[in-house]
Amino acid sequence: MLILNILSCRKATMLAAKKDQIGLSFLESLQLKIHMLVCSVCRAASRHIKIIEQAAQHAAERIFDSPVSSEHKLSDQAKETMKTALRAAGKSL
Amino acid sequence: MLYRWAFQRTGDSALSQELVQETFLAALKSRSSFQGQSKPSTWLLGILKHKLLDSMKRSDRTRNFSDLPDQAVDSMFNSLGMWKNDPKNWDANPEQLAQNAEFQQALQACIESLPPPQKQVFLLRILDMQDTGEICKVLRITATNLWVLLHRARLRLRECLMRKGIGPEVL
Numbered sequence: 045m046l047i048l049n050i051l052s053c054r055k056a057t058m059l060a061a062k063k064d065q066i067g068l069s070f071l072e073s074l075q076l077k078i079h080m081l082v083c084s085v086c087r088a089a090s091r092h093i094k095i096i097e098q099a100a101q102h103a104a105e106r107i108f109d110s111p112v113s114s115e116h117k118l119s120d121q122a123k124e125t126m127k128t129a130l131r132a133a134g135k136s137l
Numbered sequence: 138m139l140y141r142w143a144f145q146r147t148g149d150s151a152l153s154q155e156l157v158q159e160t161f162l163a164a165l166k167s168r169s170s171f172q173g174q175s176k177p178s179t180w181l182l183g184i185l186k187h188k189l190l191d192s193m194k195r196s197d198r199t200r201n202f203s204d205l206p207d208q209a210v211d212s213m214f215n216s217l218g219m220w221k222n223d224p225k226n227w228d229a230n231p232e233q234l235a236q237n238a239e240f241q242q243a244l245q246a247c248i249e250s251l252p253p254p255q256k257q258v259f260l261l262r263i264l265d266m267q268d269t270g271e272i273c274k275v276l277r278i279t280a281t282n283l284w285v286l287l288h289r290a291r292l293r294l295r296e297c298l299m300r301k302g303i304g305p306e307v308l
Binding site (some may be wrong): 052060 | 141281284285291
């Protein structure tokens, strides 16, 4: 039983991420379940992460609507270069 | 919007410009196939996503993701691996939270603050919902690299949002 009880919160959060991406071995899965049963902090953290990720997916189209700096915007010169290239391509079509 | 989307994922201004230009050129060539069933911006974004993945596959850049520990993540735990801070128990409807302007601003800033590899993996996997295998292939990383980077990104984002006051009071 000792092997099932030694999982730290740090390791539990790692296993939770691994579970979501590539899955866990039987032992890892059991260790994580037992840790989550007894650790309210990890349960809360895991819930926070799920909420944040789901909300981020819902907000995906909106969150980058407002540029946070000028490097997130295409410069006027770059726009002009692009327009010229598109006009040239349009004529050749 | 297209440029910003590309820049968020590549961090490379010249490459992002090139991808946007290629997107418009591809759209111009295949404009007759646009059925109008989606918004033009959605259609263009779809083309851009393909262009980005193709460009990453073509890239000769070797991905060198360090196996060194992430100090920001390490500092969240004590020497026994237990959480240093006991977070308040907050609950929220993700759809409602997504509408919250304060959350959107904080999330954007927190994503921006992630180390580049973590940011790239988080955006591709969580926001764009790209397939795990595809991300590993285009970024030339192992599946283990992927989930470790995501794990770190998740913890950093949560910590960052809480520092910005996104908690029970906002939700």
